[in-house]
Amino acid sequence: MNAEPDDLALDAPPALVEGTARVVALDGDRVWLEPEPRSGCGSCASAGVCGAKGIGTAANRIEARRFPLHDHLGLTVGERVVVGVPENALLKATSAVYAVPLAAALGAGAVAQWAAGSDGVTLAAMIAGLALGMLVARLGAGRLGTRGDLAPRLLRRAAPGETCERD
Amino acid sequence: MQEYVLLMVGAALVNNVILARFLGLCSFMGVTTRLDTAIGMGLATTFVITVSSMLNWGAQEYLLDPYGLGYLRTVVFILVIAAAVQFTEMTVRKVSPPLFQMLGIYLPLITTNCAVLGVALLVVEGKMGLLGATLFGFASSVGYSLVMVIFAGLRERLALADVPRLFAGPPIGFIVASLLALAFMGFSGISTH
Numbered sequence: 001m002n003a004e005p006d007d008l009a010l011d012a013p014p015a016l017v018e019g020t021a022r023v024v025a026l027d028g029d030r031v032w033l034e035p036e037p038r039s040g041c042g043s044c045a046s047a048g049v050c051g052a053k054g055i056g057t058a059a060n061r062i063e064a065r066r067f068p069l070h071d072h073l074g075l076t077v078g079e080r081v082v083v084g085v086p087e088n089a090l091l092k093a094t095s096a097v098y099a100v101p102l103a104a105a106l107g108a109g110a111v112a113q114w115a116a117g118s119d120g121v122t123l124a125a126m127i128a129g130l131a132l133g134m135l136v137a138r139l140g141a142g143r144l145g146t147r148g149d150l151a152p153r154l155l156r157r158a159a160p161g162e163t164c165e166r167d
Numbered sequence: 168m169q170e171y172v173l174l175m176v177g178a179a180l181v182n183n184v185i186l187a188r189f190l191g192l193c194s195f196m197g198v199t200t201r202l203d204t205a206i207g208m209g210l211a212t213t214f215v216i217t218v219s220s221m222l223n224w225g226a227q228e229y230l231l232d233p234y235g236l237g238y239l240r241t242v243v244f245i246l247v248i249a250a251a252v253q254f255t256e257m258t259v260r261k262v263s264p265p266l267f268q269m270l271g272i273y274l275p276l277i278t279t280n281c282a283v284l285g286v287a288l289l290v291v292e293g294k295m296g297l298l299g300a301t302l303f304g305f306a307s308s309v310g311y312s313l314v315m316v317i318f319a320g321l322r323e324r325l326a327l328a329d330v331p332r333l334f335a336g337p338p339i340g341f342i343v344a345s346l347l348a349l350a351f352m353g354f355s356g357i358s359t360h
Contacts, residue, residue, distance in 0.1 A: 017203045087203060090203060090206075090207070091206065094206065094207060094210045094211075095210075097214075097259055098210045098211065098213065098214040099210070101214070102213070102214055102217055102218075102305070105217075105218075105221075105301075106217075106301065106302070106305065109297070109298055109301060110298065113297075113298045119228070119296055119297040119298075122297045122298055123221070123225055123297055126221055126297075126301065130218070134258055138261075
């Protein structure tokens with residue numbers, strides 16, 4: 001009996017969200033990578049070098065996001081590589097960081113408005129809820145990090161002209 | 168309660184930020200080539216629009232209105248939005264550095280998203296209370312995210328379709344966006360908000 005396409009999809013490995021990065025330093029068997037910025041125009045490879053460097057610039061933000069990975073490809077400084085993160089981990093991460101604090105703030109605001117009926121009290125309750133939500137998000141993110149779900153994987157060398165945007 | 172539900176349905180579907188008010192069109196066309204980027208951008212924007220709606224309401228109520236500084240509204244709102252984005256970025260970095268590496272790239276883009284400022288100005292125009300303003304901001308951004316995700320899904324399918332060369336890329340994207348806008352016009356019968 002032939003397998004349906006959906007059955008095959010269930011057996012497939014988890015989908016990866018891919019991005020491109022550049023090797024900026026070598027450290028024993030590890031490489032330090034700098035992610036290439038994503039832009040709406042699809043010219044991510046050039047976006048990191050089109051602005052001046054300094055506080056608050058795109059280049060400065062990218063420098064702050066360098067990360068190390070185990071090198072199993074024998075890379076050299078300046079090479080571009082493709083790294084991937086499991087798609088479901090990305091969804092869990094975004095939910096943990098944004099949805100939890102937002103739900104806590106809105107919930108606290110609704111309860112305060114119902115109980116006190118004053119905008120000042122509601123504002124204070126929303127800010128407190130947001131702070132509490134951030135704390136819960138920190139615990140959730142810490143658990144995801146401990147399990148290693150958020151660690152990017154080194155997939156392959158980037159082909160010439162390959163960018164983070166799919167055509 | 169019913170008032171808030173109608174307000175949210177109206178903000179998310181009937182007067183959708185992208186398809187009815189035509190705000191945030193840059194990110195609508197630019198960040199929807201992939202579903203994962205659309206989801207990331209949508210969630211980050213939802214967070215920032217909701218938080219900045221709340222803070223902008225506070226600035227309007229406790230600073231601009233009492234001191235007669237209404238003419239500074241746009242400047243103050245832009246400042247509050249930029250501060251909210253910066254605060255969010257710092258918090259995400261503090262909460263989890265790996266998450267910041269994955270998600271942080273969307274945040275600077277939001278500062279220049281006109282949908283954020285547009286929603287804040289609509290809140291003032293609507294003379295809403297704090298909870299109403301925050302829920303309006305939340306529902307508007309949920310509507311924004313919904314359209315982003317639908318459009319990204321359609322564009323991912325379009326990438327596999329046999330589109331005539333003349334229409335390939337942005338042209339067929341605009342045609343699909345117009346059909347999506349027509350579909351959303353169907354919601355205009357639901358509510359008068």
